Amino acid sequence: MKRVNVIVAAVILISSGCSKKSGIESALQPKASGSQISEVSGGKQITSVGSELPQPVVVQVNDDKGTAVAGALVSFHGDGTQFRPAQALTDSSGQVTATVRLGFAPGDYEMVAETPKTGGGATTLKLRQTALGYEQTLGKQVNDGYCIRCHDPESTTERVSNFENLTPSPHAFTDGAFFNSWSDADLIMIIAEGGTAVKKSPAQPAFGKTLTPRQIKAVVAYMRAVADLPYQPPGVKK
Amino acid sequence: MNWRDQLEKLRRLFFGDPARRFAWASLALTVSLAIAPTKEFFNEWRHYQRQFFNLVTTRPNGDALKRNFESGIHQIWIPEQHVVDRCPTCHLGMKEASLSDVRQRPFRVHPPIPHSLTEFGCVTCHRGQGAATTVEEAHASTKAWEQPLLPARYLEASCGQCHLGPLDGTPKLNLGRQLLAHYGCARCHRIDQPDGSPLLPSDDSPPLGHIAEKTSREWIFAWLKNPQAYAASATMPDFQFSDQQAADVASFLIAQSAPTPGTPVEPAAGAIKSAVDPAQGASLYGTSFCASCHAVQNAAGNIVGGDLGPELTRIGSKVKPEWLARWLKDPAHYDPRTQMPRYRFADQQIGLLTGYLMNKKDDDFLANVHLPPSDAANVERGQKLVAEYGCAACHQINGVGPPKNFAPDLSRIGSKPLAQIAFAPGMGETLPEYIGGKIHEPRAGGSGLKMAKYTLTDAQLEAITTALLAQTDRAWNMPRELIRPAAHSSDNQPGGEAGRLMTELRCQSCHRINGNGGDMAPDLTHEGSAVLAAWLPAFMNNPNTLRPALIRRMPKFNLSAADNKTISDYILSAYQAPGFDSLALDAHSLDAASAVRGMDLFYTKYACQSCHIADYKKDKGYIGPPLAAVGNRRPAVWLYKMLKDPQAVTPGTQMPNPGLTDAEAKDLTAFLVTLKARENGGGK
Numbered sequence: 001m002k003r004v005n006v007i008v009a010a011v012i013l014i015s016s017g018c019s020k021k022s023g024i025e026s027a028l029q030p031k032a033s034g035s036q037i038s039e040v041s042g043g044k045q046i047t048s049v050g051s052e053l054p055q056p057v058v059v060q061v062n063d064d065k066g067t068a069v070a071g072a073l074v075s076f077h078g079d080g081t082q083f084r085p086a087q088a089l090t091d092s093s094g095q096v097t098a099t100v101r102l103g104f105a106p107g108d109y110e111m112v113a114e115t116p117k118t119g120g121g122a123t124t125l126k127l128r129q130t131a132l133g134y135e136q137t138l139g140k141q142v143n144d145g146y147c148i149r150c151h152d153p154e155s156t157t158e159r160v161s162n163f164e165n166l167t168p169s170p171h172a173f174t175d176g177a178f179f180n181s182w183s184d185a186d187l188i189m190i191i192a193e194g195g196t197a198v199k200k201s202p203a204q205p206a207f208g209k210t211l212t213p214r215q216i217k218a219v220v221a222y223m224r225a226v227a228d229l230p231y232q233p234p235g236v237k238k
Numbered sequence: 239m240n241w242r243d244q245l246e247k248l249r250r251l252f253f254g255d256p257a258r259r260f261a262w263a264s265l266a267l268t269v270s271l272a273i274a275p276t277k278e279f280f281n282e283w284r285h286y287q288r289q290f291f292n293l294v295t296t297r298p299n300g301d302a303l304k305r306n307f308e309s310g311i312h313q314i315w316i317p318e319q320h321v322v323d324r325c326p327t328c329h330l331g332m333k334e335a336s337l338s339d340v341r342q343r344p345f346r347v348h349p350p351i352p353h354s355l356t357e358f359g360c361v362t363c364h365r366g367q368g369a370a371t372t373v374e375e376a377h378a379s380t381k382a383w384e385q386p387l388l389p390a391r392y393l394e395a396s397c398g399q400c401h402l403g404p405l406d407g408t409p410k411l412n413l414g415r416q417l418l419a420h421y422g423c424a425r426c427h428r429i430d431q432p433d434g435s436p437l438l439p440s441d442d443s444p445p446l447g448h449i450a451e452k453t454s455r456e457w458i459f460a461w462l463k464n465p466q467a468y469a470a471s472a473t474m475p476d477f478q479f480s481d482q483q484a485a486d487v488a489s490f491l492i493a494q495s496a497p498t499p500g501t502p503v504e505p506a507a508g509a510i511k512s513a514v515d516p517a518q519g520a521s522l523y524g525t526s527f528c529a530s531c532h533a534v535q536n537a538a539g540n541i542v543g544g545d546l547g548p549e550l551t552r553i554g555s556k557v558k559p560e561w562l563a564r565w566l567k568d569p570a571h572y573d574p575r576t577q578m579p580r581y582r583f584a585d586q587q588i589g590l591l592t593g594y595l596m597n598k599k600d601d602d603f604l605a606n607v608h609l610p611p612s613d614a615a616n617v618e619r620g621q622k623l624v625a626e627y628g629c630a631a632c633h634q635i636n637g638v639g640p641p642k643n644f645a646p647d648l649s650r651i652g653s654k655p656l657a658q659i660a661f662a663p664g665m666g667e668t669l670p671e672y673i674g675g676k677i678h679e680p681r682a683g684g685s686g687l688k689m690a691k692y693t694l695t696d697a698q699l700e701a702i703t704t705a706l707l708a709q710t711d712r713a714w715n716m717p718r719e720l721i722r723p724a725a726h727s728s729d730n731q732p733g734g735e736a737g738r739l740m741t742e743l744r745c746q747s748c749h750r751i752n753g754n755g756g757d758m759a760p761d762l763t764h765e766g767s768a769v770l771a772a773w774l775p776a777f778m779n780n781p782n783t784l785r786p787a788l789i790r791r792m793p794k795f796n797l798s799a800a801d802n803k804t805i806s807d808y809i810l811s812a813y814q815a816p817g818f819d820s821l822a823l824d825a826h827s828l829d830a831a832s833a834v835r836g837m838d839l840f841y842t843k844y845a846c847q848s849c850h851i852a853d854y855k856k857d858k859g860y861i862g863p864p865l866a867a868v869g870n871r872r873p874a875v876w877l878y879k880m881l882k883d884p885q886a887v888t889p890g891t892q893m894p895n896p897g898l899t900d901a902e903a904k905d906l907t908a909f910l911v912t913l914k915a916r917e918n919g920g921g922k
Contacts, residue, residue, distance in 0.1 A: 049390045104389075133350075134351050135349060135351070162860060194896075202843060
């Protein structure tokens with residue numbers, strides 16, 4: 001009998017030691033629950049490895065009539081990703097805002113926002129974020145110095161886009177539907193040798209005598225990183 | 239039977255005779271000898287090597303991977319860099335390109351970097367304990383370890399250990415170093431780089447020796463209390479002075495102010511009063527391209543304009559109108575080191591601009607500032623504060639010299655041992671968090687601290703932290719031949735009468751000439767070979783013709799014909815590039831047939847109209863400069879050489895090298911020299 005008591009005491013002690021985390025979680029008592037979770041803003045962002053996304057991620061929980069639900073529990077998770085907060089209750093407009101820090105490996109990160117559903121189960125929202133490693137960062141620098149002037153349709157006060165002036169129109173580097181079918185070798189070819197080398201428009205100049213092979217490879221790595229639809233290298237099954 | 243008998247029985251059973259004793263002793267010895275190999279067998283790294291072996295077994299090229307796999311400790315040893323890294327013992331997939339899709343830690347492929355993994359090892363970039371062979375000891379980031387692992391967001395700091403200048407792949411490090419220079423950190427702290435050169439401040443702080451002519455005690459008080467309330471882009475940090483302290487410092491600064499030596503060039507009396515039409519003032523502000531250097535915060539809160547000069551959003555609440563008029567007439571009289579050019583404004587124009595700028599004010603800024611009259615005690619306390627807080631490290635102040643050894647040396651801050659750091663409560667106990675936290679809340683570490691609080695975004699703070707983390711012991715101990723020093727600027731100045739004029743116009747605030755000057759506008763080192771003799775003086779008379787789409791533009795200085803000629807002649811003769819003579823191109827061969835071929839190359843083969851406008855009626859590209867009048871501007875030799883190798887002629891240009899043959903470059907040149915439209919643009 002005594003032994004049983006000791007074991008029970010030990011189990012209680014150990015579990016109380018382990019339950020520090022769950023203690024914090026249980027402080028968030030959901031007051032309501034919804035049936036859908038959706039993105040307000042903050043998906044498809046790009047940052048450098050190990051860094052916070054430039055903008056926070058905002059998600060919203062609605063009920064089945066599409067009305068915002070306040071006080072619903074939202075938890076975030078993702079491999080190698082840190083969230084602040086990792087769990088929160090929705091505010092009066094049904095929203096939760098979290099800052100997100102990506103991990104140290106370059107590439108895509110899938111983050112999941114999850115909320116319990118009214119009547120059991122949970123509903124989830126998946127958002128894709130991208131971390132740029134050294135090579136992609138170098139590619140982004142080259143892109144910002146050269147490519148962006150024609151390949152980005154957006155203008156800023158400091159940089160007027162040339163996109164509208166060109167026929168045929170260039171493709172934005174995010175245009176995965178177009179670029180994903182190109183092999184690395186083909187992309188390197190059109191960048192280095194110009195559009196005419198692959199029977200495309202001469203408006204794409206040859207950069208092979210301007211950029212180093214490393215810079216051109218880096219631009220391709222950057223294009224792959226920002227492609228939307230995400231790029232899948234050949235022969236790799238997900 | 240009691241327990242003693244039982245024990246005795248046991249003793250006899252095991253040790254009753256010598257044979258049994260020997261057997262047990264042998265067994266004990268065997269077991270003790272086996273401890274070491276067993277421990278070895280159950281080592282953490284063996285566990286990872288077994289995992290890796292299982293992983294490669296499932297791969298299509300598993301047999302080859304297994305053949306290449308060697309069990310045991312893997313080590314990178316680079317004696318001259320003090321690198322002994324056993325990380326590859328567990329990080330086994332780092333060099334296997336065929337494992338690029340493996341996400342399982344620790345077997346991922348290392349992402350591409352510009353160095354091979356054996357060139358510098360692992361800890362040079364990632365820190366951590368290279369020689370350790372357990373996960374905990376290799377990566378631990380607690381105080382007990384000398385070298386915690388560096389978080390990925392600061393990784394660019396590691397590049398900065400050897401590369402002391404900006405690199406394409408390290409935007410965060412570059413920004414951090416730029417900010418260290420911009421905020422003048424090195425005016426108080428010593429920050430030497432491992433090649434021995436000190437990190438230099440990039441901006442001059444305004445001298446305060448004549449401040450009473452410029453502004454009031456009330457403005458100084460309000461500015462000291464909150465510089466960002468006056469100008470959101472202010473560089474000046476917040477010294478967190480009490481009201482009394484700020485009033486004392488303001489009193490002292492007014493008291494130490496002496497009249498500017500020399501006779502100021504006064505605008506004609508009454509010129510200021512002539513400012514009646516704000517629209518005219520705005521137009522003069524625009525056509526003088528003040529916004530190339532000065533920003534103004536717009537209604538939406540965005541700061542629009544350049545950052546070379548101070549923000550002017552509330553300038554009318556700061557300066558005295560008579561000072562402003564004198565300043566616009568001749569800035570160098572008040573501040574000989576200013577970057578502001580001396581425009582040749584007419585007195586009536588000075589009146590217009592002064593009136594326009596004095597209207598840029600914020601009555602709320604000084605509304606609640608009511609200072610009692612200053613007395614000797616104020617001034618004395620103010621002088622003590624100015625000396626104590628090191629104001630003279632940045633500003634020239636009469637009677638207070640710049641402080642020496644004022645703040646800690648940061649040359650090796652990136653290797654500061656954690657055991658030596660007093661962490662403020664609530665701060666994460668790592669070096670990056672200490673550095674970032676110290677800049678963010680400089681006074682949190684205790685009382686008596688003097689460092690001021692800078693207004694920085696999170697991204698700026700992270701960048702500065704990255705730049706400081708590059709200042710490591712490892713960098714100082716690297717073999718010297720591995721260090722890549724930054725390019726240092728020269729102190730080249732134009733000479734003679736033209737040099738005097740060009741200094742007065744502060745050409746080098748924006749233009750670099752022979753390695754000295756700013757980077758806002760084109761490098762003029764070889765400008766004499768780049769433009770035609772007739773074009774340059776005409777351009778300086780009306781700079782509006784070139785690149786009208788740009789925000790930052792060359793202002794019109796209202797030069798006299800004689801001054802214009804002096805400067806033009808000097809640039810055209812002194813700033814010649816070698817090899818731009820008739821040997822490079824026989825200009826006589828540029829005939830009409832050649833021009834026709836060139837036009838075809840321009841429009842068809844090379845699609846130059848994608849970026850350049852040769853004909854305003856049909857071309858639209860506006861990345862490169864419009865070329866419709868390029869024949870009036872560029873010499874044929876320059877065009878030819880630019881077409882052949884743009885980066886050699888204009889380093890850093892966006893123009894790609896099209897890889898032209900000599901004949902093609904000649905034909906294109908022949909076409910371009912025919913482009914002589916009278917006006918560049920016509921409003922485009």
